[in-house]
Amino acid sequence: MTSRRRGEALEQAILDAVWDEFREVGFTKLTMEGVAKRAGTSKPVLYRRWSSPVELMIACAASRVPRADSVPDSGTLRGDTIALLTLAHERMRIVGQTALLAMLAEVSRDPEARHVLIAGLVNEIARTLGETVYARAIKRGELAEEHLTEPLRRLPVDLLRNEFILFGNVTRERIEEMMDQVVLPALRARGASV
Structure with missing residues (x-):
């Protein structure tokens, strides 16, 4: 049984998923659904923190500065x-x-x-x-x-x-x-x- 990710571990998994999804499909095809699926989480989890794929990509890019x-x-x-x-x-x-x-x-x-x-x-x-x-x-x-x-x-x-x-x-x-x-x-x- 795997433990449920929370806090920083979940956020890092989501940002990594954003990056992987971006590299595979590009910015214009980046979706909340695609990121959620890749991160192994749900869209509501994403929407609690980010309101759009743009905000997700900005957060991802910022995590890499x-x-x-x-x-x-x-x-x-x-x-x-x-x-x-x-x-x-x-x-x-x-x-x-x-x-x-x-x-x-x-x-x-x-x-x-x-x-x-x-x-x-x-x-x-x-x-x-x-x-x-x-x-x-x-x-x-x-x-x-x-x-x-x-x-x-x-x-x-x-x-x-x-x-x-x-x-x-x-x-x-x-x-x-x-x-x-x-x-x-x-x-x-x-x-x-x-």
């Missing part, structure tokens, strides 16, 4: 940010430009889904940037809290996301250019010693 412990400490703000953006880009490529564009099209019609997308994807990467990369830079003296305006906190993530949406692939060289030509000059203009 880089976490703080996955960002190596290079010893510099530049190096740490490039490492984070490289990891984030790898995860974006796995989800795919087409799926990301489909999610954006879907959430453009639904303010609640838009909020979920921003909270789940954009804010997760920005949180890792702030709590890990910027925190290290502040501790090293490269940066002070007053140098970071809200737009500057998100700038590296926003640049990466926009490049990916427009072009589908962002090379390491392009990530370095974004840092050297946009992010670091913007921080220096605010007084940072990066």
Whole structure:
């Protein structure tokens, strides 16, 4: 007799099922029924937490964004940010430009889904940037809290996301250019010693 999954174990099984279903059928054919069947659960269980396949896919994608412990400490703000953006880009490529564009099209019609997308994807990467990369830079003296305006906190993530949406692939060289030509000059203009 197998025990019934609950809490984090059930959520992880559902998110894994979303990922497997997405990879097999694609974003436009992702259904609550297909995910429930693959996860070995019921649609009502899914609907208690997520209101649509879009929300399921956003939650799945968010669960795969880089976490703080996955960002190596290079010893510099530049190096740490490039490492984070490289990891984030790898995860974006796995989800795919087409799926990301489909999610954006879907959430453009639904303010609640838009909020979920921003909270789940954009804010997760920005949180890792702030709590890990910027925190290290502040501790090293490269940066002070007053140098970071809200737009500057998100700038590296926003640049990466926009490049990916427009072009589908962002090379390491392009990530370095974004840092050297946009992010670091913007921080220096605010007084940072990066």
